[in-house]
C-alpha cells in the first residue's frame with residue numbers, strides 16, 4: 001500500500017500532474033488542453049478545453065462491460081416498492097426523460113428545478129439534465145413553499161420536475177399544492193411542470209403547463225438522445241445552501257472537475273470498486289445525495305441504492321430497525337454512507353439487529369454532515385465490526401475535505417476526529433482576528449482552505465461572483481483564503497477536530513439550516529416585534545432550533561396565550577420553510593441581548609441555552625436581557 005502522506009504531498013506540490021492523472025479516470029470526448037487555469041483567483045478552472053458529459057460517464061460508458069448489471073436499486077419502505085434498473089434500463093429511462101424535457105423546450109444551459117421525493121424518476125431527471133446539458137437545481141423535498149419559491153425565483157427554471165407526493169413514516173405529504181403555491185409566490189413562472197404520479201395524492205393539473213412524466217415517457221419510449229459534449233467548465237448544477245443571510249446561495253458546480261473529483265474519490269477515499277453496491281442513506285436534495293447517491297457510484301460503475309423511508313421501518317411497513325442491514329445483506333453492499341443522527345436513531349433499537357444479517361460484504365461505514373460523537377462512533381463500530389470513517393465536507397466542497405483515504409492507506413482513525421486533509425485540499429487553521437496561521441497543536445481557530453481549490457469545489461455562487469468572493473474569501477484579514485466557517489483544531493499527529501460553526505448556520509439532524517431564514521419566517525407573524533433563533537445541542541439531532549421572541553403586544557402572552565402564539569409560530573415556520581426548520585421551543589422575552597451597535601448576540605444566547613459561559617460580554621448593551629433568558633431557562 002502507498003503512503004498517504006506521499007500521495008497528499010504530490011497532490012499539493014505537483015498538483016497539475018496529480019490531477020492530470022486523476023482525469024484519466026473518466027471519459028473525455030476531447031481531452032483537456034490545460035489542467036488548471038488559476039489566473040483569476042480565487043476562481044479555479046479545471047481541465048480547460050476538455051469536453052465531457054456526466055451522464056455519459058455515469059451510464060453510457062458502462063453499457064458494454066456491465067449493461068445488464070444493476071445500476072439503480074430503488075427501495076421504498078414508505079410504499080413497499082422495490083425495483084432495480086440495470087445500466088441498460090437506466091440508459092433507456094434517462095433518454096425518455098431527456099426527450100420529454102427537450103419536448104418541453106429545455107435547452108442546453110437552461111435550468112430545471114427538481115422538487116421530488118426519493119424515487120427513481122428523480123434520478124432519471126437529474127441524469128437527463130446532465131445528458132442534454134441542462135442545469136439541474138434539486139430542492140430538498142422537505143422544504144415548503146416559501147423556501148421553494150425563493151429558489152424558483154433565483155434559478156429561473158424553464159421546467160420544474162416534481163411529483164404528487166412524498167411520504168415520511170407512513171404520512172403522505174402532498175407536494176403538488178406546495179409547488180403550486182410556490183409558483184404563485186415566485187415572480188418567475190416555469191414554462192412547464194413535469195409530474196411523477198405515484199398515486200399517493202390527487203393532483204389538479206394546470207392545463208397547458210402541467211404534464212405527467214408517464215405520458216411523455218410513453219410518447220418518447222424509444223427515444224435516442226445523445227449526450228451533449230460540454231466544456232469541462234460548463235455548469236452541471238446548482239444546489240442551494242444556507243448561510244449568514246436569509247437569502248440562500250446557489251452553489252454552482254462545473255462538469256469536468258466534478259466528474260474527476262468524484263471518480264477519484266471512489267477508489268481513493270471509499271475504496272469502492274466497479275460491480276459492487278454502494279448504499280448512501282442521504283437525500284438527493286442534499287449535496288451528499290448528488291455526489292454519493294447519484295453521480296459518484298454510477299461513475300465508478302457501481303450499483304447505487306436509492307432509499308425512501310425511515311431507518312426503522314420494513315418493506316412491509318411494519319416497524320423494523322434492521323431494514324438497512326437487511327439491504328446490506330441482500331444487495332451485498334460494500335460501502336455504506338450515512339449520518340450520525342441516523343446512527344443515533346438506530347442506537348435506540350435492539351442491538352441484536354446488528355447481528356441478525358450477514359454483513360460480511362460491508363467494508364466500511366462513512367458518516368458525514370455533522371460531528372460524530374465518540375459514544376455513537378464506538379457503538380456502531382463495535383456493532384458492525386467494520387471501520388467507521390467520519391468525513392468532513394460541505395455543500396461548497398462537493399466531496400470530502402477531511403477524512404481518511406481508505407483506498408490509499410488504511411490509516412487508523414481517531415474517535416472525534418474526521419481525520420486528515422484530503423489530497424488537493426490545502427487546509428489551514430487561522431487565528432480569527434489576526435489571520436495568522438496557528439501551527440501549535442490544539443490551538444483553536446477557523447478552518448480555511450488556501451487556493452487554488454481542487455476539482456469538484458464550487459465554481460461560484462449562481463449569478464453572483466461578487467457574493468462568492470466576498471462571502472467566502474474575504475473573511476480573514478489580509479489574506480485571500482476560503483473560510484469554511486467552522487472552528488477547528490489540529491492535534492500533534494495532524495488530525496483535525498471540528499468544533500462547530502463560526503456563523504449563524506445550524507445543523508439539525510445533519511441538515512444545514514440558516515437561523516436568519518427561520519427568523520425571517522417568524523418575524524412575519526403579526527405579533528412578533530423581534531426574534532433571535534439559535535441552535536441548541538440536542539442528544540438525538542445534534543442541534544435543534546430554539547426561538548426567542550419579543551411579542552409586539554405582550555398582553556395575553558402568558559399561560560394559554562403564550563402556548564397559542566408558540567403554536568402559531570411553529571406552524572408558520574413549518575408552512576414556509578418545512579418541518580425540519582420548525583423550532584423545538586419558542587420562548588417569549590421582553591428584550592434580546594445585543595451589542596451597542598444593535599447586533600444580536602446569538603452566540604451568547606446559545607451559550608446560555610447550553611448552560612455554558614456566555615463569554616466576553618463587554619460589548620453587550622443591556623446585560624439584564626441575557627440574565628432574564630438565564631432565569632427563564634432555569635428548570
Ligand code: PRX
Pocket residue numbers: 241287288367368369370371372390391392393394395396418484485486498500501507510511512
Ligand atoms: O459545520 C460543518 C458540518 O456541516 C457543514 C456542512 O454542511 P453541508 O453544507 O450540509 O454539507 C454536508 C456535507 C457532508 C460543515 O461546515 N459538518 C459536515 N461534516 C462534518 C461536520 N461537522 C463535523 N464533522 C463532520 N464530519
